[in-house]
Amino acid sequence: MAVSVIRSNTRQAASAFTPRAKARGISADLSMKGDTMPFTPFHIGPALLIYSLLLFIDPFALIFGSTFPDLEGFAYFITNGTTPHGPLHSIIGATLIALITATPTSIIAWKIIENASQKKIRAPSLKITVASALLGAYSHIFLDSLLPKIFYGDVNLAWPFAYWTPLLDAVTPEQMYLFCTASFIAGTIIILIRTRNKKISNNNVQDNQN
Ligand SMILES: [Zn+2]
Numbered sequence: 001m002a003v004s005v006i007r008s009n010t011r012q013a014a015s016a017f018t019p020r021a022k023a024r025g026i027s028a029d030l031s032m033k034g035d036t037m038p039f040t041p042f043h044i045g046p047a048l049l050i051y052s053l054l055l056f057i058d059p060f061a062l063i064f065g066s067t068f069p070d071l072e073g074f075a076y077f078i079t080n081g082t083t084p085h086g087p088l089h090s091i092i093g094a095t096l097i098a099l100i101t102a103t104p105t106s107i108i109a110w111k112i113i114e115n116a117s118q119k120k121i122r123a124p125s126l127k128i129t130v131a132s133a134l135l136g137a138y139s140h141i142f143l144d145s146l147l148p149k150i151f152y153g154d155v156n157l158a159w160p161f162a163y164w165t166p167l168l169d170a171v172t173p174e175q176m177y178l179f180c181t182a183s184f185i186a187g188t189i190i191i192l193i194r195t196r197n198k199k200i201s202n203n204n205v206q207d208n209q210n
Contacts, residue, residue: 049190056100065135068101070140086159090158091138102133107130
């Protein structure tokens with residue numbers, strides 16, 4: 001979901017097709033940069049929900065992986081790019097962005113935390129970090145690929161091969177916003193409860209050992 005316009009009135013948006021954009025299957029809204037709002041942060045909601053269920057994974061890599069595919073959306077906004085959802089919104093592109101940017105960024109983030117922290121912090125293993133970055137990036141392109149064609153018709157999961165985005169138009173932007181927001185709230189609550197329980201059980205183990 002990127003850096004893209006989400007309008008409640010899709011009919012209004014449909015009427016905004018220009019011949020050139022229409023020929024490419026891309027909404028004119030995608031080329032109306034001033035009339036857009038960032039959607040990228042909403043990807044953090046589902047990432048938090050995933051982390052709440054899989055606390056052993058790397059949260060940084062997961063969040064970086066789930067937001068970095070939209071780097072091309074930002075590039076589109078600040079340049080004369082033709083589309084906000086290009087190669088990075090594909091299975092191959094998401095894999096590359098996870099391996100080349102999200103994984104190293106996460107490793108750096110853990111190093112910074114380790115250096116800044118008084119306590120000993122154990123960073124996740126490289127295998128976990130890579131898997132988390134991939135999970136985040138795939139969750140991003142999966143969610144984007146469900147959205148309306150009018151905004152996301154340029155997502156080709158099979159890039160550089162023939163167009164293949166089978167679930168396009170499966171949900172409305174409103175449903176996606178709701179899901180992402182609910183995921184953020186549910187994920188945060190579950191993480192708080194599970195980490196609290198973990199702390200309590202760790203303390204109990206320590207008390208029993210003493
Ligand atoms: Zn996106």
